[in-house]
Amino acid sequence: MKERNANASSSEKEAAGNAAASLVEDGMIIGLGTGSTTAFAIAEVGRRVREEGLNVLAVVTSYQAEMLAIEAGVPLTSLAEHPVLDLAIDGADQVDAKLNVIKGGGAAHTHEKVVAHSAKRFIVVVDESKISEELDHFVPIEVLPYARELAKKQFIELGGKPQIRLASRKDGPVISDNGNVIIDVEFGVIEDAAELSQKLSTCVGVVEHGIFLNTDEVYVGMKDGSVKIIN
Amino acid sequence: MKERNANASSSEKEAAGNAAASLVEDGMIIGLGTGSTTAFAIAEVGRRVREEGLNVLAVVTSYQAEMLAIEAGVPLTSLAEHPVLDLAIDGADQVDAKLNVIKGGGAAHTHEKVVAHSAKRFIVVVDESKISEELDHFVPIEVLPYARELAKKQFIELGGKPQIRLASRKDGPVISDNGNVIIDVEFGVIEDAAELSQKLSTCVGVVEHGIFLNTDEVYVGMKDGSVKIIN
Amino acid sequence: MKERNANASSSEKEAAGNAAASLVEDGMIIGLGTGSTTAFAIAEVGRRVREEGLNVLAVVTSYQAEMLAIEAGVPLTSLAEHPVLDLAIDGADQVDAKLNVIKGGGAAHTHEKVVAHSAKRFIVVVDESKISEELDHFVPIEVLPYARELAKKQFIELGGKPQIRLASRKDGPVISDNGNVIIDVEFGVIEDAAELSQKLSTCVGVVEHGIFLNTDEVYVGMKDGSVKIIN
Amino acid sequence: MKERNANASSSEKEAAGNAAASLVEDGMIIGLGTGSTTAFAIAEVGRRVREEGLNVLAVVTSYQAEMLAIEAGVPLTSLAEHPVLDLAIDGADQVDAKLNVIKGGGAAHTHEKVVAHSAKRFIVVVDESKISEELDHFVPIEVLPYARELAKKQFIELGGKPQIRLASRKDGPVISDNGNVIIDVEFGVIEDAAELSQKLSTCVGVVEHGIFLNTDEVYVGMKDGSVKIIN
Numbered sequence: 001m002k003e004r005n006a007n008a009s010s011s012e013k014e015a016a017g018n019a020a021a022s023l024v025e026d027g028m029i030i031g032l033g034t035g036s037t038t039a040f041a042i043a044e045v046g047r048r049v050r051e052e053g054l055n056v057l058a059v060v061t062s063y064q065a066e067m068l069a070i071e072a073g074v075p076l077t078s079l080a081e082h083p084v085l086d087l088a089i090d091g092a093d094q095v096d097a098k099l100n101v102i103k104g105g106g107a108a109h110t111h112e113k114v115v116a117h118s119a120k121r122f123i124v125v126v127d128e129s130k131i132s133e134e135l136d137h138f139v140p141i142e143v144l145p146y147a148r149e150l151a152k153k154q155f156i157e158l159g160g161k162p163q164i165r166l167a168s169r170k171d172g173p174v175i176s177d178n179g180n181v182i183i184d185v186e187f188g189v190i191e192d193a194a195e196l197s198q199k200l201s202t203c204v205g206v207v208e209h210g211i212f213l214n215t216d217e218v219y220v221g222m223k224d225g226s227v228k229i230i231n
Numbered sequence: 232m233k234e235r236n237a238n239a240s241s242s243e244k245e246a247a248g249n250a251a252a253s254l255v256e257d258g259m260i261i262g263l264g265t266g267s268t269t270a271f272a273i274a275e276v277g278r279r280v281r282e283e284g285l286n287v288l289a290v291v292t293s294y295q296a297e298m299l300a301i302e303a304g305v306p307l308t309s310l311a312e313h314p315v316l317d318l319a320i321d322g323a324d325q326v327d328a329k330l331n332v333i334k335g336g337g338a339a340h341t342h343e344k345v346v347a348h349s350a351k352r353f354i355v356v357v358d359e360s361k362i363s364e365e366l367d368h369f370v371p372i373e374v375l376p377y378a379r380e381l382a383k384k385q386f387i388e389l390g391g392k393p394q395i396r397l398a399s400r401k402d403g404p405v406i407s408d409n410g411n412v413i414i415d416v417e418f419g420v421i422e423d424a425a426e427l428s429q430k431l432s433t434c435v436g437v438v439e440h441g442i443f444l445n446t447d448e449v450y451v452g453m454k455d456g457s458v459k460i461i462n
Numbered sequence: 463m464k465e466r467n468a469n470a471s472s473s474e475k476e477a478a479g480n481a482a483a484s485l486v487e488d489g490m491i492i493g494l495g496t497g498s499t500t501a502f503a504i505a506e507v508g509r510r511v512r513e514e515g516l517n518v519l520a521v522v523t524s525y526q527a528e529m530l531a532i533e534a535g536v537p538l539t540s541l542a543e544h545p546v547l548d549l550a551i552d553g554a555d556q557v558d559a560k561l562n563v564i565k566g567g568g569a570a571h572t573h574e575k576v577v578a579h580s581a582k583r584f585i586v587v588v589d590e591s592k593i594s595e596e597l598d599h600f601v602p603i604e605v606l607p608y609a610r611e612l613a614k615k616q617f618i619e620l621g622g623k624p625q626i627r628l629a630s631r632k633d634g635p636v637i638s639d640n641g642n643v644i645i646d647v648e649f650g651v652i653e654d655a656a657e658l659s660q661k662l663s664t665c666v667g668v669v670e671h672g673i674f675l676n677t678d679e680v681y682v683g684m685k686d687g688s689v690k691i692i693n
Numbered sequence: 694m695k696e697r698n699a700n701a702s703s704s705e706k707e708a709a710g711n712a713a714a715s716l717v718e719d720g721m722i723i724g725l726g727t728g729s730t731t732a733f734a735i736a737e738v739g740r741r742v743r744e745e746g747l748n749v750l751a752v753v754t755s756y757q758a759e760m761l762a763i764e765a766g767v768p769l770t771s772l773a774e775h776p777v778l779d780l781a782i783d784g785a786d787q788v789d790a791k792l793n794v795i796k797g798g799g800a801a802h803t804h805e806k807v808v809a810h811s812a813k814r815f816i817v818v819v820d821e822s823k824i825s826e827e828l829d830h831f832v833p834i835e836v837l838p839y840a841r842e843l844a845k846k847q848f849i850e851l852g853g854k855p856q857i858r859l860a861s862r863k864d865g866p867v868i869s870d871n872g873n874v875i876i877d878v879e880f881g882v883i884e885d886a887a888e889l890s891q892k893l894s895t896c897v898g899v900v901e902h903g904i905f906l907n908t909d910e911v912y913v914g915m916k917d918g919s920v921k922i923i924n
Contacts, residue, residue, distance in 0.1 A: 064865025
């Protein structure tokens with residue numbers, strides 16, 4: 001696995017992130033995703049809090065998002081306290097024309113999906129390189145550690161090529177913020193994302209997979225500096 | 232919630248547990264479930280190991296099963312080392328005539344389901360009081376702690392009455408061996424267990440629910456001391 | 463283990479809880495402990511927020527405290543966002559005259575100790591029955607599950623009688639909010655709480671033990687309805 | 694943080710690992726550590742099991758060690774089943790002349806320390822580059838996620854420079870196999886390892902630190918292919 005997001009310039013990500021951050025309105029409870037593009041949205045929300053006096057409370061999706069939000073000065077709350085969010089903003093690994101999304105490169109997709117489904121409106125922010133005619137990115141799947149062999153077997157039965165994601169700054173597998181392992185599964189071109197999503201959800205031992213079907217809009221940072229909205 | 236299993240005599244459970252334990256053959260890798268009836272099966276497997284020299288390796292489904300198996304002298308292994316089991320034996324909270332099973336009163340159903348699905352043959356052991364024409368027991372569902380409000384909302388949308396299970400020897404909710412909360416959901420009479428099972432699996436924030444559809448045989452300890460087999 | 467706190471009337475607890483809640487001032491960041499006496503403090507802080515417009519942010523020590531605080535309407539934050547608290551209020555299982563405290567009957571003492579040590583002022587609230595000339599309550603100790611036998615051995619070497627705490631609404635051991643087991647250790651009369659505290663901290667496999675040495679004041683709800691302050 | 698172990702050739706590691714593996718005797722229960730040098734020991738124990746019929750049971754210290762042991766064909770058990778080990782073999786990040794050891798570069802030191810303390814004899818295997826006159830390597834410390842700011846403050850009070858270890862194949866911090874964060878703390882030259890070890894153990898929020906004081910022997914793989922034993 002190459003270093004993540006090596007092939008997109010940060011100005012595209014920043015454009016998308018800032019555009020999404022501009023949707024946040026006074027008094028909103030928002031969800032803040034994980035990853036390099038969302039990081040720009042978090043920074044921009046923080047700037048608006050500090051400079052414009054924006055009144056907002058945010059729920060984070062990962063330790064990374066928590067650290068960035070605190071650094072940016074965005075006041076935080078939790079889904080326990082605020083189970084319904086007005087808006088959630090998050091990144092993606094790949095997006096197709098029907099707004100089907102693959103997430104989980106950052107291993108935070110379980111918490112991200114809970115936040116996305118708690119929001120009235122779910123916005124995905126990406127740079128242009130993430131847009132694809134067809135979904136063919138590997139699907140990251142969070143799995144209970146003791147179920148990893150059973151999970152791999154089920155993924156193979158579904159036509160996938162599973163690989164446990166290994167860490168580089170610890171020995172052994174990447175461990176998610178929830179304490180589980182991540183299995184990245186290549187399915188080739190995914191013809192029917194909804195069908196695969198359902199099949200993966202019923203696999204025993206799976207905590208959550210990276211296919212998201214509830215995206216309302218995608219904000220795409222283009223190479224020319226503009227932001228294209230898909231909905 | 233009343234004390235578990237208060238209304239069945241242990242002799243019925245022992246009869247069912249012993250009958251299932253007699254299925255274990257030399258050289259098998261077996262799965263050992265959780266609960267008061269399975270405890271008899273574990274004890275009997277242990278007796279056979281010690282007295283008959285039975286050669287067996289077992290995978291446990293909980294800290295309780297691990298403690299009992301060690302006490303009984305059953306040598307243990309793991310699903311990582313032996314992903315395919317010859318036989319798994321486990322208890323249940325309710326069983327209907329079609330071998331649909333509800334489990335999770337002991338909060339161990341996630342690990343139990345992983346073990347059950349890793350086994351070539353899955354035997355459920357119960358006393359007579361657990362057999363029912365229709366499934367109407369509450370369904371225990373393991374949920375990520377931060378997703379509990381979203382999960383409750385989804386369960387209500389599916390027609391259920393959810394209740395977070397509270398502990399009595401710690402403050403707050405019961406925490407599963409995996410570190411999650413348990414939501415017990417009343418669905419009244421469950422007409423279509425397969426359909427509900429699939430819907431619960433796709434609820435966001437659910438780690439695993441207590442409906443098991445892969446039971447091969449049920450060993451029922453009867454009040455008259457006999458064991459009835461349903462398959 | 464008997465049902466917790468069976469022998470104290472709730473009016474004593476309420477008196478102590480309310481007295482501590484009156485220490486909370488506008489603008490404070492506070493820590494909220496776990497247990498039946500602290501529950502009264504949480505309810506009273508909530509009443510002041512709703513009725514008096516008290517402006518406060520609270521950090522909780524457990525899922526129980528989180529649930530109670532949300533129900534009471536106390537706005538929540540986290541130690542990540544606010545690492546320094548103005549005041550923390552928590553209960554105890556036993557308190558001696560030198561303000562040495564044993565906690566952990568609710569299995570939340572690890573999180574509670576982190577919160578207590580993050581506070582400029584740590585107040586313990588108890589009913590009269592918790593005050594003792596000498597510390598002789600068992601010490602609850604949170605232990606990594608795989609270290610439980612090593613931990614028991616070390617506790618025995620320190621003169622203790624360890625017992626893994628078993629659950630009653632799940633099978634097997636009580637699991638803490640952190641996913642670990644609780645070992646309750648009888649040490650008889652604890653002559654030197656500071657020394658035992660240090661020895662327990664260096665035991666391998668121990669996450670945190672229930673001896674607290676940093677209490678600033680104890681608010682004791684008396685049978686006559688008054689509150690006695692020890693400091 | 695550079696890629697781990699970039700500056701030692703694998704032949705030195707292999708020599709040390711093989712030498713330690715030769716200590717394993719028929720019928721032993723052994724502990725298997727984590728990391729690149731221990732990996733050679735695991736492979737060699739596996740070869741002896743397969744080729745020489747060595748009869749052994751092993752306890753692993755991490756998912757990495759578990760995966761390697763299974764691949765090598767070493768039969769596994771657990772500390773719950775076998776709380777006392779005859780021998781444990783593990784790697785290190787730095788070793789001084791008094792056999793004080795710093796571990797945790799692989800984020801597995803908590804489980805490793807539990808295994809090391811469960812063993813009658815604890816052998817450390819390293820290549821020559823890990824031997825140092827003085828201990829001056831950063832100390833990896835496993836910390837409960839919600840305690841990270843309190844922990845950093847305490848480490849600074851002890852003279853350290855703490856840094857949360859960030860992951861590269863997930864977003865945000867490295868998460869240990871236990872679900873916690875790792876804080877790497879620079880203390881400069883550590884004059885008194887025993888004193889620092891005790892102080893770190895009593896820091897609130899610390900699960901376990903990387904200073905090991907119970908090493909019996911160090912097997913050092915030298916550049917000339919020999920193995921030097923320090924004891």
